[in-house]
Amino acid sequence: MNEADVDHFDDDFEDEERLMQADRPSVMHRTRHFRQRKRxxxxxxxxxxxxxxxxxxxxxxxxxxxxxxxxxxxxxxxxxxxxxxNPSNCLFYKSIKEQLKHIYNTVLLLADHAAGQNSHREL
Structure with a gap:
């Protein structure tokens, strides 16, 4: 093998190495993909x-x-x-939750009364 053959072999090896790296996602690409996962x-x-x-x-x-x-x-x-x-969100969430619980219990009382029963489950 002469010097020209060795240089040609080195060039082929470098070209193949570049192609292999092109097929592999770069660290930058993986980082970008990592941050842009779909919701x-x-x-x-x-x-x-x-x-x-x-x-x-x-x-x-x-x-x-x-x-x-x-x-x-x-x-x-x-x-x-x-x-x-979040205090602002919790203020509304807690008050709505209590109101819905009251409505639920009232509906149960009305349904029990209409059905002639006196047993119901309160929240």
């Missing part, structure tokens, strides 16, 4: 069957975070940005 459209049920909702912010690793309604306004930040404990 979920919603959250399914938890392991315990509770319906979940999507937090507005993502985790530090850019994953979507889902919480249950029990985790809303419980004085523990479950969403990465703490939105589930």
């Amino acid at each position: 979920r459209k919603g959250c399914g049920a938890s392991r315990h069957g509770h319906q979940q909702m999507l937090c507005p912010t993502r985790s530090s690793h850019h994953y979507d975070v889902c919480i249950t309604s029990e985790q809303l306004c419980d004085d523990i930040s479950d969403c990465p940005g703490g939105e589930d404990e």
